[in-house]
Structure formats: C-alpha cells, structure tokens
Amino acid sequence: MAYAYNNMGNIYDNMGDYQAALRNYQKALEIYSSENNKIGLVRAYINISIVYNKTGRSSEAENLLNKAIIIGKETGEERLLAVAYGNIGLMFDNSGNYHKALEYYKLSLDIKEKMGDRHSIMISEINIATTYLKMGQVEPALNHVTHAITIGRELDAKRELIDAYSVQALLLEKKGDFRNAYIALTNKTTLNDSIFGKEQIKNLAEVDKKNEINQLESENQILRQQSIIDQLKLENNRFIRYYLLIGLSFAIVLIGLLIYQSGERRKNSRRLDEVNKQLLKTNKQLKRSESDLAESNRAKDKFFSIISHDLRNPLASMVSFVRIMKRDYATLEQHERDALIDEFEKIVNRTGTLLENLLMWSRSQTGRLNISPEKFIARSILDENTELNETLLRAKEIGLVIDTDKDHAEVFADKNMINTVVRNLLSNAIKFTSPGGIIEVGYKVNNNDCVYFVKDNGVGIDPDKTDTLFSLGEVYVRTGTANEKGSGLGLVLCKEFVEKNNGKIWLESKPGEGTTFYFSVPLVS
Incomplete structure (x- = not known):
C-alpha cells in the first residue's frame, strides 16, 4: 500500500499538483514508519523534500534530507544516500551557496562511482560543471562536463547530452574557443532535432491527460454537491412527517414541535443557500475551465500549424538548395555558389531559431521548464546578444547603440530566460529595420525594477495589430525588410518568460517610424 501511495505522489508531483502529492507521500511515510521500514522512510523523506523545495519550504526540505542521510548511513542504502546528497547540493546551488553545493555534489558522485552507475555519474558531472560555471571556474568545469559527454555518448543518453553540450558551449565561449563552442551547439541542435517529434507528441498527450483529469474532478464535485442537496431534502421531509404524526396525538406539544421545526427549516435553508452558492461557484469554475480548454486547443492547433508550415517550408528549401548544388555545382559561377550558400545559411539559422523557440515553448506549457533566478549584471546579456548578432548587423549595415542607466546594476531573474x-527582440529589430538603420538597446533603473528596451527605426506596427502580438491563438506574422520569415512564436515566448520572472512587457510603435519594446525584471534587493 505504501508503494502505491508513493507512486500516486510521483504522478501528482509530475502533474504539478503538489498538495495532492504531499498527501500521498505523507500516507506512505506513515505506513513505512508503522512497519519500521527504514529504506521506505528514506525514500519518503526524499520525495517529500523534493516537493518542499519546489514550494519554497527549503528549510523543511533540508531537515528531511538530513534525516534521510542519517538513516541511509545506518542501512547502507548507497543509491538513496547518493540521491539525498544530490538533492541537498541542488538546494545550496539554487540558494547561491556554490561551495556547499559542490561539497554535496561530490559526495553523491563518490557513491555513484563506487556503485558503477554511469548514468547517475553523468548527471552528477553535469551538475558539478554547471556549478563551477556559475563560480567562473572554467577549467574544472570543462573537465567534468567532458567526462559527462564521454559517458553520455557511450550510453546514448540524448537528453542528458543536450544539457552537457549546452554547458560545454558556454564554457568554451567564456574561454574564447568559439569554434569548439559552435561545434558543441551544433551537437546540441542535432540531438534536439532527433528527439523533437517524440517530445512534442508526449507533451501534447500530457496536456490532454491533464485536461481530462480536471474535467473529471469538476464533474465529481458537482455530483457530490447534488448528493448533499438530495440528502438535505430527505432529512427535511422526514422531519415534517415525524412532527405531524406526533402533533396528531399530542396537541399541546405541537406548538413546541412547530417552533423546533421552524428553527430546523431555517438551518436547512441556510445550508441550502450555502450549497447553492457553492454550486454557482463550481459552475463559474467549470466555465473558466471550459474557456481555458478552448484556449489550450487553439494554442495546440497553432502549434501544429507552426510545425507543419513554418518548419516544413524551410526544410523543403534546404532540400532544394542541396539538389541544386549537387546537380549544378560544376557549372555555377563562384558568385552564384556564394549566393546559394549565403541563402542556405539564412534558412538554417532561421530554422534553428524556430526549433529552439518551439522546444522552449513546449517545455514551458507542460511545466518542465524550471525557473532558476540568479543575480547577474544587467548589461551582460546586452553585450552577449550584441556580439551574437554582429554578423547580421554588418550584413544589413545596421548601427547598434547601447544606452544603459547604471553599468553595474544587478537583476534577479532566470538569466537563460x-x-x-x-x-x-533584437532579432526582430534587425529583421524589420531597413539597411543603414539604427537600433538602440539598453535599460533604465525604475524604483525596484530594471526596464530593458530594444528600439528600432524600422517599418513600425499597425495600432490595431499590437493586441495580438503576444497571443499564440492570433499570431501576427510579417516579413522583414530583407524578406526574412518569422513564425510569431518569439513574442509569445517573450511574454511568458518575462511574466514568469515577475515582470511585464509592452511596446510603443508608429508605422513608418519604428518600434520600441520594453520589459521589466526585478533588481537585486
């Protein structure tokens, strides 16, 4: 029975229903405790601590993990002990205490190496490399992530290899080895492409399953409320019959019984009113759920449209380019070959951006995109993206100006998001700015927020289209000044990521004069 409760807790945890997950984990804990099942206790403590950590109860999570470690040492359960050390390391990592995080990550790694669990060793190596990266220690981080990649290739662990290549690319970039950083990113993209189709089908199935569960729970709640009403009606009728029969025999007592009956009726009436209010509330919730479901279906339809249209077209174009190069390469002039290669590069870059946005959006919709806020210099992401888009800026002869309020202002948000x-935003500005134009990027400090902006003097946006820019159900897709294509998913992703980091996003635009996008994120307290 404890095993069943534990599995139910895992299911609710994966669905994001943490209260239901805790209830099942607590029941499993009670059974394990009554049976004095120490291994079961360790497993229950670890599962509960994971939910506590997700819901902001980090100190309680740490206490449970310490209990799990003590029992794990007594029983010699190496695997669960390694998991407990790894989770404590993750807590210290999230809180910014990287030295303590490394200490526990390495304790977990030592146990996994003794066990010979290579898949778990790979995960620990990635965690250690990521922590060293946050500390700015590039060389030890490279050693660990390289070991992780070696294991991942042997095991064909594609999902873990994607994370490892991401970390390796960042480290090589910091080291200045841009060629190998590009190779790492290419490996990551290749793996993403190989699992993309399966991932989307699984995510959509999870969304459908969650909607079905919500609908069943709402229907069950209505049935329970209706049962209460029927029961109250039966009780009311029973009281009436009982008191009338007594009244026929005892006329003197009738007055007292009628008074009592009146009081009961008032109570039942109040209870019925409460039940009716609850029913009205439930009906509103059902209507809201129906609206959410319709919006989810529209988003899913748009998602399929992007996959079938915006992804198929560039792939077809790439196939055509390859056929032309294969068939006519010897007869083409050099400038014709260069033109074909340049156009092919644009299609590949656009397709890569679309795939990355699609993947991140799908992970966000299924709740698997974790938010990891951290402190970082506000200007750093402007410099990184300016350098990343330098080739595109030169190609269209667009000037870029960085205007910052305070160069050393620090923000607290998920840096990747x-x-x-x-x-x-910068990619859109380049896309819709004519050759020879100017783009301004920067930020201003406003009370407790850092307000970023990306301003261009391009084609601008029609006022009646601004309300649909951030909605996936009604995407407004335009062509850039150099016929660049887009899917409209980027701005939807921007809005969701900004709001997940407690910020807002908005824009100001005049057709023919240009557009300025603003978004805010919290400053470090």
Missing part, C-alpha cells in the same frame, strides 16, 4: 527574450 531573459537572454532568450533579448535575443528574440
């Missing part, structure tokens, strides 16, 4: 937002 904010980097994605800036990358998408």
Whole structure:
C-alpha cells in the first residue's frame, strides 16, 4: 500500500499538483514508519523534500534530507544516500551557496562511482560543471562536463547530452574557443532535432491527460454537491412527517414541535443557500475551465500549424538548395555558389531559431521548464546578444547603440530566460529595420525594477495589430525588410518568460517610424 501511495505522489508531483502529492507521500511515510521500514522512510523523506523545495519550504526540505542521510548511513542504502546528497547540493546551488553545493555534489558522485552507475555519474558531472560555471571556474568545469559527454555518448543518453553540450558551449565561449563552442551547439541542435517529434507528441498527450483529469474532478464535485442537496431534502421531509404524526396525538406539544421545526427549516435553508452558492461557484469554475480548454486547443492547433508550415517550408528549401548544388555545382559561377550558400545559411539559422523557440515553448506549457533566478549584471546579456548578432548587423549595415542607466546594476531573474527574450527582440529589430538603420538597446533603473528596451527605426506596427502580438491563438506574422520569415512564436515566448520572472512587457510603435519594446525584471534587493 505504501508503494502505491508513493507512486500516486510521483504522478501528482509530475502533474504539478503538489498538495495532492504531499498527501500521498505523507500516507506512505506513515505506513513505512508503522512497519519500521527504514529504506521506505528514506525514500519518503526524499520525495517529500523534493516537493518542499519546489514550494519554497527549503528549510523543511533540508531537515528531511538530513534525516534521510542519517538513516541511509545506518542501512547502507548507497543509491538513496547518493540521491539525498544530490538533492541537498541542488538546494545550496539554487540558494547561491556554490561551495556547499559542490561539497554535496561530490559526495553523491563518490557513491555513484563506487556503485558503477554511469548514468547517475553523468548527471552528477553535469551538475558539478554547471556549478563551477556559475563560480567562473572554467577549467574544472570543462573537465567534468567532458567526462559527462564521454559517458553520455557511450550510453546514448540524448537528453542528458543536450544539457552537457549546452554547458560545454558556454564554457568554451567564456574561454574564447568559439569554434569548439559552435561545434558543441551544433551537437546540441542535432540531438534536439532527433528527439523533437517524440517530445512534442508526449507533451501534447500530457496536456490532454491533464485536461481530462480536471474535467473529471469538476464533474465529481458537482455530483457530490447534488448528493448533499438530495440528502438535505430527505432529512427535511422526514422531519415534517415525524412532527405531524406526533402533533396528531399530542396537541399541546405541537406548538413546541412547530417552533423546533421552524428553527430546523431555517438551518436547512441556510445550508441550502450555502450549497447553492457553492454550486454557482463550481459552475463559474467549470466555465473558466471550459474557456481555458478552448484556449489550450487553439494554442495546440497553432502549434501544429507552426510545425507543419513554418518548419516544413524551410526544410523543403534546404532540400532544394542541396539538389541544386549537387546537380549544378560544376557549372555555377563562384558568385552564384556564394549566393546559394549565403541563402542556405539564412534558412538554417532561421530554422534553428524556430526549433529552439518551439522546444522552449513546449517545455514551458507542460511545466518542465524550471525557473532558476540568479543575480547577474544587467548589461551582460546586452553585450552577449550584441556580439551574437554582429554578423547580421554588418550584413544589413545596421548601427547598434547601447544606452544603459547604471553599468553595474544587478537583476534577479532566470538569466537563460531573459537572454532568450533579448535575443528574440533584437532579432526582430534587425529583421524589420531597413539597411543603414539604427537600433538602440539598453535599460533604465525604475524604483525596484530594471526596464530593458530594444528600439528600432524600422517599418513600425499597425495600432490595431499590437493586441495580438503576444497571443499564440492570433499570431501576427510579417516579413522583414530583407524578406526574412518569422513564425510569431518569439513574442509569445517573450511574454511568458518575462511574466514568469515577475515582470511585464509592452511596446510603443508608429508605422513608418519604428518600434520600441520594453520589459521589466526585478533588481537585486
């Protein structure tokens, strides 16, 4: 029975229903405790601590993990002990205490190496490399992530290899080895492409399953409320019959019984009113759920449209380019070959951006995109994205100006998400700015927020289209000044990422004069 409760807790945890997950884990804990099943206790402590950590109860999570470690040492359960050390390391990592995080990550790694669990060793190596990266220690980080990649290739662990290549690319970039950094990113993209189709089918199935569960729970709640009403009606009728029969025999007692009956009726009436209010509330929730489901279906339809249209077209174009190069390479002039290669590069870059946005959006919709806020210099992401888009800026002869309020201002947000937002906004500005134009990027400090902006003097946006820019159900897709294509998903992703980091996004635009996008993120307290 404890095993069943534990599995139910895992299911609710994966669905994001942490209260239901805790209830099942607590029941499993009670059974393990009554049976004095120490291994079961360790497993239950670890599962509960994971939910506590997700819901902001980090101190309670740490206490449970310490209990799990003590029992794990007594029982000699090496695997669970390694998991407990790894989770404590993750808590210290999230809180910014990287030295303590490394200490526990390495304890976990030592146990896994003794066990010979190579898949778990790979995960620990990636965690250690990521922590060294946050500390700015590039060389030890490279050693660990290289070991992780070696194991991942042997095991064909594609998902873990994607994370490892991401870390390796960042480290090589910091080291200045841009060629190998590009190779790492290419390996990551290749793996993403290989699992993309399966991932989307699984995500959509999870969304459908969650909607079905929500609908069943709502229907069950209505049935329970209706049962209460029927029961109250039966009780009311029973009281009436009982008191009338007594009244026929005892006329003197009738007055007292009628008074009592009146009081009961008032109570039942109040209870019925409460039940009716609850029913009205439930009906509103059902209507809201129906609206959410319709919006989810529209988003899913748009998602399929992007995959079938915006992804198929560039792939077809790439196939055509390859056929032309293969068939006519010997007869083409050099400038014709160069033109074909340049156009092919644009299609590949656009397809890569679309795939990355699609993957991040799908992970966000299924709740598997974790938010990891951290302190970082506000200007750093502007410099990174300016350098990343330098080739595109030169190609269209567009000037770029960085205007910052305070160069050393620090923000507290998920750096990867904010980097994605800036990358998408800057890419759009380049796309819709004519050759020879100017783009301004920067930020201003406003009370407790850092307000970023990306301003261009391009084609601008029609006022009646601004309300649909951030909605996936009604995407407004335009062609750039050099016929660049887009899917409209980038701005949807920007809005979601900014709001997940407690910020807002908006824009100001005049057709023919240009557009300025703004978004805010919290400053470090």
